[in-house]
Amino acid sequence: DGGITQSPKYLFRKEGQNVTLSCEQNLNHDAMYWYRQDPGQGLRLIYYSQIVNDFQKGDIAEGYSVSREKKESFPLTVTSAQKNPTAFYLCASSIFSDWAIYGYTFGSGTRLTVV
Amino acid sequence: SQQGEEDPQALSIQEGENATMNCSYKTSINNLQWYRQNSGRGLVHLILIRSNEREKHSGRLRVTLDTSKKSSSLLITASRAADTASYFCATDSNSGGSRLTFGEGTQLTVNP
Numbered sequence: 001d002g003g004i005t006q007s008p009k010y011l012f013r014k015e016g017q018n019v020t021l022s023c024e025q026n027l028n029h030d031a032m033y034w035y036r037q038d039p040g041q042g043l044r045l046i047y048y049s050q051i052v053n054d055f056q057k058g059d060i061a062e063g064y065s066v067s068r069e070k071k072e073s074f075p076l077t078v079t080s081a082q083k084n085p086t087a088f089y090l091c092a093s094s095i096f097s098d099w100a101i102y103g104y105t106f107g108s109g110t111r112l113t114v115v
Numbered sequence: 116s117q118q119g120e121e122d123p124q125a126l127s128i129q130e131g132e133n134a135t136m137n138c139s140y141k142t143s144i145n146n147l148q149w150y151r152q153n154s155g156r157g158l159v160h161l162i163l164i165r166s167n168e169r170e171k172h173s174g175r176l177r178v179t180l181d182t183s184k185k186s187s188s189l190l191i192t193a194s195r196a197a198d199t200a201s202y203f204c205a206t207d208s209n210s211g212g213s214r215l216t217f218g219e220g221t222q223l224t225v226n227p
Contacts (some may be wrong), residue, residue, distance in 0.1 A: 042219040090157055103148050106157030
């Protein structure tokens with residue numbers, strides 16, 4: 001069954017800690033994306049990657065970091081520099097050349113809470 | 116700034132009625148997409164309409180696009196309780212490559 005998997009589903013972070021959210025896809029998609037969603041709001045783009053070993057900042061990249069060492073994986077690290085990290089984080093992927101036909105495939109999300 | 120803005124923010128209807136949600140955007144686009152999100156879950160792609168199309172259908176979904184007004188509407192006919200979810204429009208800009216910008220969504224509640 002092809003899909004995109006985010007883990008963990010729930011994550012708790014102490015003040016000052018870095019945490020890493022996992023995103024893995026077996027769809028052979030070229031492009032991967034990280035979005036942040038706050039309660040009752042839309043999605044804001046954090047980082048995206050269209051090819052292995054390359055990624056670009058989105059609209060709210062400060063306090064976050066990513067890597068794209070493998071096509072299947074696009075982990076997101078929420079660093080201590082992110083002052084308000086409590087949110088729902090969504091990972092998505094797309095076929096780069098056909099994304100405009102099929103749209104994005106989303107994972108089921110990770111809910112991060114600062115305690 | 117938000118590229119897509121949905122209207123209304125919340126909509127409550129009875130089962131069997133039609134639901135119409137609107138989306139406005141600001142810059143030129145290649146295409147516009149609609150997604151659905153059940154509470155606490157990821158988004159699911161529903162339908163895509165290209166900038167040179169005016170109307171598209173998929174099952175009980177009908178999407179229109181008016182590029183002169185920079186607006187789109189999503190119509191769900193004969194709604195069901197299972198249609199209860201948030202609905203988002205997403206746009207790409209002509210220069211944006213493969214990145215989408217999402218609106219803030221319309222929360223649809225269909226009462227049985």
